[in-house]
Amino acid sequence: MMTAPFDKRGFTLIETVMVIVLVGIIGTVVSSILFQGAKSLETGDVRKELSSQGRLVVERASREMRLMRCTTAGNSCTPQAADVTTWTATDLKFVTTNYERVGLRYDAGTLKLSYGTGAAAVDPEYTLADNVATASFEYLKNDGTPAAAVNEIWVIILNMTLGSGAESVPFRASVHPRSLR
Numbered sequence: 001m002m003t004a005p006f007d008k009r010g011f012t013l014i015e016t017v018m019v020i021v022l023v024g025i026i027g028t029v030v031s032s033i034l035f036q037g038a039k040s041l042e043t044g045d046v047r048k049e050l051s052s053q054g055r056l057v058v059e060r061a062s063r064e065m066r067l068m069r070c071t072t073a074g075n076s077c078t079p080q081a082a083d084v085t086t087w088t089a090t091d092l093k094f095v096t097t098n099y100e101r102v103g104l105r106y107d108a109g110t111l112k113l114s115y116g117t118g119a120a121a122v123d124p125e126y127t128l129a130d131n132v133a134t135a136s137f138e139y140l141k142n143d144g145t146p147a148a149a150v151n152e153i154w155v156i157i158l159n160m161t162l163g164s165g166a167e168s169v170p171f172r173a174s175v176h177p178r179s180l181r
Helices: 013-066
Strands: 071-073 076-078 084-087 091-095 101-107 110-116 125-129 132-140 155-164 167-175
Touching (some): 013 125, 101 125, 101 132
Antiparallel strands (some): 132 155
16 A cells, blocks of 8 residues: 655644644633733723822812911911811811812712802802712811811811722822911
8 A cells, every 4th residue: 555645645633633722722822911901901091091080189179278268366377167167078168368168079979169259158069070989088187186176177188089990099188278377
């Protein structure tokens, strides 16, 4: 019996199966790498967007809180009830050095900003940030302990976390109003 020359023979079943298995393994590894790369890119984009929005919110809120008015008594100037009308964990309303009413309020996933100058009972609110997972205000004395009365406020801290899907980015701003001394 005569055998076919080497260059005329085909592949055996074992060789064909081995090639299919190897191509499957390589395809699985490559697709896993591509999937993780795409997922990382999407995560990076979401975190970048949250960071950008958070920086703007922190800068704006800090700028507004720095302008808080105080009442002068001798050499000191401390906020009084007429200067800071609301100071809870989720709501801060105060009067600026320009005698404008400013409010910052966390409500159902948004941080809202309000302005008022007249005698209106309710000032219009504008959305400062959406995608807010948590937001709270802390009020500290000049020794770093929590303030118990409005005239003890020395530093205001805004703690905020922006979130979208499974991603979240925390922010913290510590502000000492300019006029306090």
